[in-house]
Amino acid sequence: MSESSPGKKSISAIKGTKDILPREARAWQQAENIAKNVFELYGYREIRAPVFEATELFEKGTGQTSDIVIKEMYTFTDKGGRSVTLRPEYTPSVVRAIIEHRLYLQPGPLRFYYIGPMFRYDKPQKGRYRQFHQIDIEVFGESDPAIDAEIVEMADYLLQELRISDTETLVNSVGCRKCRPAYIKELRTAAQAVAASLCADCQRKVTTNPLRIFDCKIETCGELARRFPEITAYLCAECDDHFRNFRAYLDLYGIPYRIEPRLVRGIDYYTKTTFEITTVKLGAQNAVVGGGRYDDMMKDFGGPDICGIGFAAGMERLLSVARLEKKPESFVFIAHLGSEAKKVALGIARDLRRQAVECLLEFKERGLKAQLGRASKLQASWSLIIGEEEIKKGQFLLKNMKTGVQREVRLEDIPDLVRTESRQD
RNA sequence: GUGAGUGUAGCUCAACUGGUUAGAGCAUCGGACUGUGGAUCCGAAGGCUGGGGGUUCGAGACCCCUCACUCACCCCA
Numbered sequence: 001m002s003e004s005s006p007g008k009k010s011i012s013a014i015k016g017t018k019d020i021l022p023r024e025a026r027a028w029q030q031a032e033n034i035a036k037n038v039f040e041l042y043g044y045r046e047i048r049a050p051v052f053e054a055t056e057l058f059e060k061g062t063g064q065t066s067d068i069v070i071k072e073m074y075t076f077t078d079k080g081g082r083s084v085t086l087r088p089e090y091t092p093s094v095v096r097a098i099i100e101h102r103l104y105l106q107p108g109p110l111r112f113y114y115i116g117p118m119f120r121y122d123k124p125q126k127g128r129y130r131q132f133h134q135i136d137i138e139v140f141g142e143s144d145p146a147i148d149a150e151i152v153e154m155a156d157y158l159l160q161e162l163r164i165s166d167t168e169t170l171v172n173s174v175g176c177r178k179c180r181p182a183y184i185k186e187l188r189t190a191a192q193a194v195a196a197s198l199c200a201d202c203q204r205k206v207t208t209n210p211l212r213i214f215d216c217k218i219e220t221c222g223e224l225a226r227r228f229p230e231i232t233a234y235l236c237a238e239c240d241d242h243f244r245n246f247r248a249y250l251d252l253y254g255i256p257y258r259i260e261p262r263l264v265r266g267i268d269y270y271t272k273t274t275f276e277i278t279t280v281k282l283g284a285q286n287a288v289v290g291g292g293r294y295d296d297m298m299k300d301f302g303g304p305d306i307c308g309i310g311f312a313a314g315m316e317r318l319l320s321v322a323r324l325e326k327k328p329e330s331f332v333f334i335a336h337l338g339s340e341a342k343k344v345a346l347g348i349a350r351d352l353r354r355q356a357v358e359c360l361l362e363f364k365e366r367g368l369k370a371q372l373g374r375a376s377k378l379q380a381s382w383s384l385i386i387g388e389e390e391i392k393k394g395q396f397l398l399k400n401m402k403t404g405v406q407r408e409v410r411l412e413d414i415p416d417l418v419r420t421e422s423r424q425d
Numbered sequence: 426g427u428g429a430g431u432g433u434a435g436c437u438c439a440a441c442u443g444g445u446u447a448g449a450g451c452a453u454c455g456g457a458c459u460g461u462g463g464a465u466c467c468g469a470a471g472g473c474u475g476g477g478g479g480u481u482c483g484a485g486a487c488c489c490c491u492c493a494c495u496c497a498c499c500c501c502a
Contacts, residue, residue, distance in 0.1 A: 015493080067500050071426080089502090118502080123426075125496060134502060201499080215500080266501060276501095287502060314502030337460065365459090372462035380462095387460065401462070 016122070016130025030324050031315065032115055034161045035135050042154050044111040044137055049093035051117065055083040061092030061297060063268025065209050072120040086119035089267070090136040091294065091310060098140060099303035108141030108306075115315070127285030127317050135318070138310035140298070145242050148273045148293065148309060149249030155277060155289045155311055156255055162322040164279065167288070169255060171275045172231070172263040173243040174211070177296065179236035183229070184210060190228045197224060214262035230261035242272050269294040273309065281321050288321070289313045330382075331358035332418060333375035333401075335368055337387040345386050348396075348411065355415045359384070375401060382418055 013019060020028060055075050062069050074086035087093055094112060098104055114136045122128055137154070139147055152169065159167055175183060191198070191206045191213060198206070198213070202221050205212045213225050235243060250257055265274050274292035282288070291311025299305045332352065336345035345361055352359050362374060368385065375383045385397035398414060399406035409417060
């Protein structure tokens with residue numbers, strides 16, 4: 001168990017990572033398929049980028065003052081002396097790929113999705129892991145606030161398809177490079193005035209990033225922050241207009257939301273729209289979806305001046321509250337009696353599999369009782385019994401394990417029988 | 426990084442105020458049972474009680490250290 005045990009040491013999964021065992025993997029596949037289907041309906045296409053990138057990509061993209069970059073990255077030097085980082089989020093990678101492959105030359109707007117592992121050196125707790133998985137979507141080259149609303153609506157639909165209820169959608173605008181500085185200045189002076197009453201952390205934020213004071217959960221800080229100026233009152237005409245229209249489109253879709261002027265995403269690049277979808281069922285880590293607009297990133301990376309927007313959803317969190325339907329599994333267990341029957345059974349198994357019928361058989365020669373017991377324990381839907389008589393007749397016994405009814409069938413009838421009858425269950 | 430809680434078989438849990446060789450159920454494997462399953466009965470295997478140190482005649486239990494897990498802070502998906 002532990003590394004310090006002297007004798008037999010057993011190796012276990014790294015802290016904050018976990019194995020997804022077959023039972024659970026089934027649910028993952030289902031959720032991934034649902035997500036892919038939803039995204040494709042909205043015109044999104046999959047893009048796959050490497051799990052590790054130049055460290056610089058995240059320093060520039062995610063931001064030097066974000067906690068993710070400051071203390072949560074898996075960064076190491078490879079054998080060529082390069083500093084590389086296991087991606088803590090996906091957006092910078094996509095932006096990099098678009099610039100690198102000049103994808104912006106294709107007719108826009110560009111819509112991408114991706115599902116895969118991300119890495120952050122956090123202390124694990126409920127809904128938070130060091131290797132976790134995100135569903136991520138990004139849109140480039142669409143500045144109309146209708147897209148902001150459309151991706152929220154799409155996220156909403158995704159949650160619906162996953163049968164996740166009791167969610168709340170929070171929206172905000174964090175302004176742009178034109179209006180935010182003025183607001184930050186006001187905010188900073190307001191914070192400075194009461195700095196002595198703020199917690200140590202928040203006192204530091206006054207100079208580094210006063211927006212983050214809003215995130216503080218200490219009551220006294222919250223009390224004080226409530227009297228701070230709110231960004232929504234300081235938006236420039238363009239940002240204000242964008243925010244107003246964004247909300248109008250949400251209303252058009254009939255999506256309920258709450259304006260949360262203190263909603264501050266911890267990633268530096270956001271501009272204008274930010275949003276988050278939370279659920280009460282998750283404990284402290286209650287955000288299942290989070291995202292926003294990042295109009296300057298492409299330009300900042302030396303690409304063309306193309307705006308971007310996207311969101312990420314945490315797979316582990318989604319799965320812990322999703323109510324997926326259990327898909328019935330159906331397979332045929334082949335029981336064989338005698339060495340001749342075993343040979344026949346092997347061939348039949350192969351033929352059935354070629355016809356998309358899942359089947360299983362044990363190689364050990366045992367009594368019929370034992371084999372049916374096995375089938376039953378493995379929860380086979382059907383058993384196919386093959387003995388001397390059956391081989392002679394060219395007819396085999398197909399037994400429905402649920403009803404116990406069995407009948408003589410010819411080999412070529414099995415695929416249809418198995419499929420139609422299992423659909424009726 | 427900080428704090429709290431919990432560590433006994435694959436899983437769920439026992440073991441009195443410290444007292445023989447740490448038990449049970451479920452699961453696993455074998456047998457009863459070589460042409461009809463889920464049952465039943467019998468049996469087997471499975472543990473350095475997370476690890477190390479200490480107190481004691483004696484520790485699964487008490488003390489210290491450590492590791493892991495869980496939850497919360499923080500941060501976020």
